[in-house]
């Protein structure tokens with residue numbers, strides 16, 4: 035399979051980023067151990083801290099098929115699972131993570147739910163239930179529903195309201211959303227209690243939430259530090275360090291880890307140490323990375339001095355929940371609802387200012403290009419993750435129209451390495467350098483600050 | 485003004501579905517365009533708007549939308565934005581987007597960013613039929629009402645909404661009566677005729693639509709020559725069809741389309757709104773819970789086979805009552821909502837001995853011809 039001698043993974047520039055991979059492995063190992071000990075395990079979608087924390091507080095171990103998809107892609111072991119899902123009739127246009135998960139599940143079933151020996155990363159054990167989610171994409175619940183086909187286990191879908199920009203500002207609208215989310219979370223707790231025969235441990239949940247907020251606050255502070263020039267960390271660092279804050283933010287080890295990430299990045303900022311030796315251009319990346327070929331960003335850095343200063347809005351921790359939203363809120367479920375809603379809507383004022391929709395995947399970049407002094411956007415339309423791709427053209431138009439920031443489009447996929455053409459990516463970036471120079475001049479003439 | 489009646493009238497409206505709305509607009513009526521089958525037409529009607537379903541165009545090459553939407557997106561929604569960018573819906577007084585699926589959601593957003601109409605609302609349709617979701621949807625419907633009211637020029641009244649519910653329930657009952665005429669063999673209405681009627685009634689005022697349906701029912705009930713006997717009696721399940729080039733191709737291959745479960749077909753008409761004391765309650769339940777589309781998640785029920793029955797039993801009933809001997813899954817490429825469901829629905833039908841043909845198509849009349857041999861082979865297979 036692997037004819038190329040070339041390195042496909044990134045070397046990463048932060049020491050802490052190099053260590054972050056352990057968290058991914060730990061998630062899988064803990065799930066397997068729990069399964070061996072007869073403890074409940076569930077498969078969860080990334081749900082922006084809505085249900086995962088609740089499930090863990092009642093004593094359920096989680097693993098994440100989405101993350102497993104990225105892992106299988108990174109070690110270039112996803113293809114057989116993709117084929118196996120497609121063989122059963124799942125269209126090859128559906129999400130790559132989903133097909134990876136469906137193919138894996140089909141194999142697991144055929145192996146009588148004993149993890150196949152050759153499963154990448156040791157594999158995921160059979161779950162007690164599947165936790166889907168309504169945020170961001172239809173795959174998040176349709177994929178999980180379709181995995182139920184191979185396992186006679188229940189699927190729970192956590193609702194997540196999708197808010198329009200004008201609607202967000204309508205009187206009472208936001209509170210109605212929160213009310214809805216809280217009721218949904220309460221139903222989820224009831225579902226868990228019934229399924230496991232356990233009672234919710236509310237103190238444990240509050241403690242986990244507290245840790246989550248602390249971990250995320252540090253993650254957010256790291257994001258703020260990355261505004262510095264030269265950039266103290268880059269996209270490939272972020273895609274490694276995000277694992278603990280996305281999947282394990284309520285874990286004390288994740289918190290301690292982020293403390294170290296913060297210190298490392300802070301040190302670099304204080305001492306003006308750039309992530310890459312000779313930063314000439316600062317780029318943003320939207321949205322999901324080519325996991326199978328992350329090494330290409332090291333090459334762009336070495337060849338052209340490109341530092342990817344910010345990326346992948348969806349994976350970032352939000353800014354801390356404003357005090358006004360926390361005040362008087364004693365119900366942890368309400369706190370969770372408010373926080374998750376905040377993640378998805380904190381850039382809505384930017385969207386309103388620019389008379390555009392949507393907030394998700396789009397408005398954050400309008401703010402970021404200025405905050406991070408971005409010269410160009412790298413758009414990565416994905417063959418199989420359409421939700422993160424739908425708004426890319428729109429985003430390109432907006433960045434050019436409102437901020438005179440150009441973009442380059444390199445097609446690819448999160449999982450399927452067959453559709454990513456490295457040579458073409460190099461040629462395009464080569465040509466894009468001039469475009470970035472040109473628009474720097476234009477921005478200068480038009481009075482932009484960067 | 486219009487001499488044509490029944491099927492001929494439907495065929496005429498179908499050729500230019502927005503023409504009647506433009507005429508009404510010239511007469512001073514307000515027109516509301518909406519996406520998919522989730523924004524309740526009753527609310528628009530109660531506020532004096534003429535609701536029209538926004539459609540794509542399989543005949544129109546997508547050119548304008550390329551600058552706004554990637555090619556990997558559902559071609560139906562790309563087409564919608566394309567024709568809108570080309571000005572086809574410039575006459576709308578209100579645009580109602582909806583979170584029916586990812587495609588509908590993102591196109592609603594992008595539409596609003598570039599095409600401004602006096603009123604615009606994005607209807608968040610929850611993902612499930614949970615009790616809290618239905619209540620939340622009811623709140624959403626009230627927001628929709630408030631927004632429409634601002635520009636409608638008339639005041640909302642519960643009475644007008646109740647009347648609109650009755651009017652559309654009558655339409656639904658007429659549509660069901662029309663489809664029932666296809667239970668016999670040969671069926672009385674061809675799939676292409678049915679589609680012309682469905683497109684028509686979604687693009688003209690409900691009263692006119694109801695008269696049209698009555699005319700069509702009378703006409704076809706008395707006709708001597710309908711579509712005639714063919715090798716197969718099929719059910720179409722999946723993404724919508726809004727162009728008769730597709731249905732004609734299927735029919736040319738020896739298949740009668742006797743029933744469907746698609747959004748420009750039974751899915752939009754099959755169930756009524758209950759006449760509840762608070763009409764918003766009946767609307768919320770009907771649109772979110774009673775419309776059965778794979779976009780709405782239903783909690784897992786009992787064992788695997790009980791769960792499948794809970795989700796798909798209506799299809800088994802349709803197949804039996806319309807006596808179908810084959811099912812065609814119409815999947816517009818990149819339609820995730822139906823895509824993820826394919827293996828389950830396929831097995832569900834095959835388990836009751838009904839063969840299935842799955843085709844992913846590109847929502848373009850120029851790409852249809854290569855599908856002919858597959859329909860022919862399917863007809864041979866089941867005939």
Ligand code: SF4
Nearest residue numbers: 129131171173419421
């Ligand atoms: S966001 Fe994209 S990659 Fe992630 S689950 Fe949804 S479709 Fe798949």
